[in-house]
Amino acid sequence: MYKGHARAYTNIALIKYWGKADQELILPMNNSLSLTLDAFYTETSVTFSSEYTEDQFYLDQQLQDQKATAKVSRFLDLIRNKAQSQLFAKVDSQNFVPTAAGLASSASGLAALAGAASAALGLSLDERELSRLARRGSGSASRSVYGGFAEWQKGNSDETSYAVPIASDDFEADLSMVFVVVNDHQKDVSSRDGMQRTVETSAFYDGWLATVPQDLEKARAAIQGKDFQALGEVTEASALKMHGTTLAAVPPFTYWSAESMRVMNLVRQFRNEGLACYFTMDAGPNVKILVERKNEAALVAKLTEHFAADQLITAHAGPGIKIQTKEVEA
Numbered sequence: 492m493y494k495g496h497a498r499a500y501t502n503i504a505l506i507k508y509w510g511k512a513d514q515e516l517i518l519p520m521n522n523s524l525s526l527t528l529d530a531f532y533t534e535t536s537v538t539f540s541s542e543y544t545e546d547q548f549y550l551d552q553q554l555q556d557q558k559a560t561a562k563v564s565r566f567l568d569l570i571r572n573k574a575q576s577q578l579f580a581k582v583d584s585q586n587f588v589p590t591a592a593g594l595a596s597s598a599s600g601l602a603a604l605a606g607a608a609s610a611a612l613g614l615s616l617d618e619r620e621l622s623r624l625a626r627r628g629s630g631s632a633s634r635s636v637y638g639g640f641a642e643w644q645k646g647n648s649d650e651t652s653y654a655v656p657i658a659s660d661d662f663e664a665d666l667s668m669v670f671v672v673v674n675d676h677q678k679d680v681s682s683r684d685g686m687q688r689t690v691e692t693s694a695f696y697d698g699w700l701a702t703v704p705q706d707l708e709k710a711r712a713a714i715q716g717k718d719f720q721a722l723g724e725v726t727e728a729s730a731l732k733m734h735g736t737t738l739a740a741v742p743p744f745t746y747w748s749a750e751s752m753r754v755m756n757l758v759r760q761f762r763n764e765g766l767a768c769y770f771t772m773d774a775g776p777n778v779k780i781l782v783e784r785k786n787e788a789a790l791v792a793k794l795t796e797h798f799a800a801d802q803l804i805t806a807h808a809g810p811g812i813k814i815q816t817k818e819v820e821a
């Protein structure tokens with residue numbers, strides 16, 4: 492029998508994915524564009540065996556409950572169907588994050604699971620097929636198949652919705668992303684529920700969709716031209732617009748906390764002081780700051796005046812998914 496093993500790195504969207512056209516297939520309402528990072532990743536091993544009588548899911552060495560296991564089983568069913576297998580699996584997954592700050596990501600987790608499980612059943616998927624499969628687990632996972640910049644093309648079917656790498660002449664090597672981990676949690680709304688509520692009820696959702704194509708165009712042009720300022724400006728604008736939609740949802744919600752706003756204001760202040768840096772935020776209160784690598788130390792020095800060292804995590808561009816298959820004793 493074969494053990495499939497995969498390591499996938501998380502990615503942060505510069506142009507955000509926010510809303511689904513199809514819940515079951517995870518087809519998004521808009522294209523999104525991301526940077527894969529080196530600082531957070533998931534390693535997952537999967538074996539399938541006729542000796543197993545149910546799927547078992549270990550996360551960070553802890554056997555998970557029925558609810559978490561059922562989610563993994565539903566995803567494994569997609570792969571079992573593809574491989575025409577009825578074997579149960581043992582899934583062993585480990586998240587590598589620098590602190591216990593709640594930064595574990597479904598992007599790296601589902602991409603690693605897609606890679607490891609498909610390899611264990613002998614499916615040798617190309618990157619596009621792997622991106623499509625990862626997408627079925629979590630939309631943002633479609634982008635973690637690739638290193639550097641990737642764009643998830645929304646498509647209009649299971650076959651046509653997948654991420655592709657963006658040629659960048661290594662521009663990503665010039666970039667850093669500093670995570671500011673803030674500790675004042677808002678009441679959680681999962682990204683899945685939050686984006687759905689926004690699509691269905693937010694008066695601002697159409698406004699969001701209307702400007703995504705031009706933001707993508709600006710981001711692609713900034714990457715081609717290695718124009719950090721243009722990339723930063725459109726990154727920040729995309730995040731602000733995405734988060735704006737949540738305020739008009741019914742009931743309204745926000746992922747911003749007082750501390751998030753403090754970080755965003757500091758970023759604006761640093762820019763006024765001549766340090767080019769731009770923020771983005773996802774479905775939680777932490778703020779990520781995009782900065783040129785040559786200015787990373789200056790940014791961290793300024794942030795250190797306001798935050799504890801363990802609240803600051805610096806990441807750089809990371810690689811694409813790595814998959815291995817090993818023969819093991821049954």
Ligand code: 2P0
Pocket residue numbers: 503504506507508509517523597598628629630631632682683772773774
């Ligand atoms: C993104 N986020 O583009 C956006 C921006 C959060 C804010 O993708 O429901 O875990 O599994 O497809 O991918 C987080 O949502 O959601 C996300 P599902 P996912 O990164």
